[in-house]
Amino acid sequence: xxxxxxxxxxxxxxxxxxxxxxxxxxxxxxxxxxxxxxxxxxxxxxxxxxxxxxxxxxxxxxxxxxxxxxxxxxxxxxxxxxxxxxxxxxxxxxxxxxxxxxxxxxxxxxxxxxxxxxxxxxxxxxxxxxxxxxxxxxxxxxxxxxxxxxxxxxxxxxxxxxxxxxxxxxxxxxxxxxxxxxxxxxxxxxxxxxxxxxxx
Amino acid sequence: xxxxxxxxxxxxxxxxxxxxxxxxxxxxxxxxxxxxxxxxxxxxxxxxxxxxxxxxxxxxxxxxxxxxxxxxxxxxxxxxxxxxxxxxxxxxxxxxxxxxxxxxxxxxxxxxxxxxxxxxxxxxxxxxxxxxxxxxxxxxxxxxxxxxxxxxxxxxxxxxxxxxxxxxxxxxxxxxxxxxxxxxxxxxxxxxxxxxxxxx
Numbered sequence: 001x002x003x004x005x006x007x008x009x010x011x012x013x014x015x016x017x018x019x020x021x022x023x024x025x026x027x028x029x030x031x032x033x034x035x036x037x038x039x040x041x042x043x044x045x046x047x048x049x050x051x052x053x054x055x056x057x058x059x060x061x062x063x064x065x066x067x068x069x070x071x072x073x074x075x076x077x078x079x080x081x082x083x084x085x086x087x088x089x090x091x092x093x094x095x096x097x098x099x100x101x102x103x104x105x106x107x108x109x110x111x112x113x114x115x116x117x118x119x120x121x122x123x124x125x126x127x128x129x130x131x132x133x134x135x136x137x138x139x140x141x142x143x144x145x146x147x148x149x150x151x152x153x154x155x156x157x158x159x160x161x162x163x164x165x166x167x168x169x170x171x172x173x174x175x176x177x178x179x180x181x182x183x184x185x186x187x188x189x190x191x192x193x194x195x196x197x198x199x200x
Numbered sequence: 201x202x203x204x205x206x207x208x209x210x211x212x213x214x215x216x217x218x219x220x221x222x223x224x225x226x227x228x229x230x231x232x233x234x235x236x237x238x239x240x241x242x243x244x245x246x247x248x249x250x251x252x253x254x255x256x257x258x259x260x261x262x263x264x265x266x267x268x269x270x271x272x273x274x275x276x277x278x279x280x281x282x283x284x285x286x287x288x289x290x291x292x293x294x295x296x297x298x299x300x301x302x303x304x305x306x307x308x309x310x311x312x313x314x315x316x317x318x319x320x321x322x323x324x325x326x327x328x329x330x331x332x333x334x335x336x337x338x339x340x341x342x343x344x345x346x347x348x349x350x351x352x353x354x355x356x357x358x359x360x361x362x363x364x365x366x367x368x369x370x371x372x373x374x375x376x377x378x379x380x381x382x383x384x385x386x387x388x389x390x391x392x393x394x395x396x397x398x399x400x
Contacts, residue, residue, distance in 0.1 A: 036235075145397075149399055150398065151397045151398065151399060152397060155391075160388075160392065163370065164367075164392075166367040166369065166373075168366075169366065170365070170369065170370070171366075185359070188355065188360075188363070191396075192355075192364075192396065193396060194396045195395075196391075196394045197342075197355060197394055198290070198350065198351065199349055199350060199353075
């Protein structure tokens with residue numbers, strides 16, 4: 001199939017067939033667990049044969065890698081964009097949180113899978129390393145915002161980063177897409193992270 | 201064995217043997233997954249025979265139920281105590297969040313297991329119902345605090361409740377016990393939830 005690659009290009013659109021197989025696989029991985037999902041079931045859920053799936057995909061692990069890439073690339077792009085902004089670190093952090101919420105709502109199934117990865121294979125261990133790199137970038141922004149006086153002193157940057165992304169990542173447990181919901185939710189998360197719930 | 205029950209009494213101390221089996225089981229469930237853990241492995245990890253485990257415990261499902269009870273009873277007690285306080289709803293909510301953080305740090309392995317339950321069995325479905333009841337109590341407190349003017353208007357109470365417990369529950373992903381750490385962490389979580397990170 002022309003133009004098809006193992007990994008979707010950053011902004012390119014991969015072949016429809018691979019896209020359909022990937023979406024079906026991620027849905028089944030999330031519903032039943034990666035270990036409990038077979039290539040046969042993925043094919044069956046699409047009403048195609050297993051051999052036509054293997055025509056495009058080398059196996060389950062490739063699907064897992066593609067799904068993890070889809071989730072992580074969105075978050076890494078969000079971090080790249082935030083860091084490139086010419087603005088105080090507090091605003092860059094706010095932008096990163098806002099964009100991360102939007103990435104999660106847009107790539108919900110992919111991020112859900114990413115967050116369940118526990119390092120049992122080389123692909124999963126690499127995913128954990130990339131998650132840690134992302135966390136370190138969030139922590140660095142919190143630290144910088146604190147140094148610039150935008151964030152209260154006395155807050156541990158790594159703890160703050162973990163708690164904020166605890167909020168953000170919880171979306172995979174309860175968010176259900178609806179029109180306009182993602183932007184409003186991004187506002188709520190950033191408002192809570194920066195100003196809290198209390199009336200003032 | 202005298203005084204031993206299927207479920208540990210609220211404040212009683214269950215027999216040492218059951219406690220040891222429960223702790224070993226929860227450790228293995230969390231590390232390898234409930235479905236991938238056998239009663240033989242639980243016994244083996246304690247250096248005892250499978251039949252001596254069955255002397256105390258009817259099977260894996262009972263261990264799952266006990267672990268879930270241990271997690272949920274801590275959270276339900278926290279909600280009971282908070283609701284019984286004679287104080288504005290905002291303070292009761294703050295107390296509930298603070299106590300929930302402490303419950304999580306004290307019962308980390310049990311809550312970790314609870315949060316991974318996805319409703320595949322009757323025991324798991326009941327756990328999900330009880331989690332939803334707890335969430336509803338948090339949402340009701342947020343709503344009441346808002347009605348009393350303590351929480352900013354315009355924040356959706358259910359969303360706020362989910363985001364706050366997104367922070368709290370994320371502890372199961374990253375918290376490592378250390379002396380004095382739990383109380384400081386409870387302070388950080390409540391400060392972030394109510395006042396946010398921003399300097400003012």
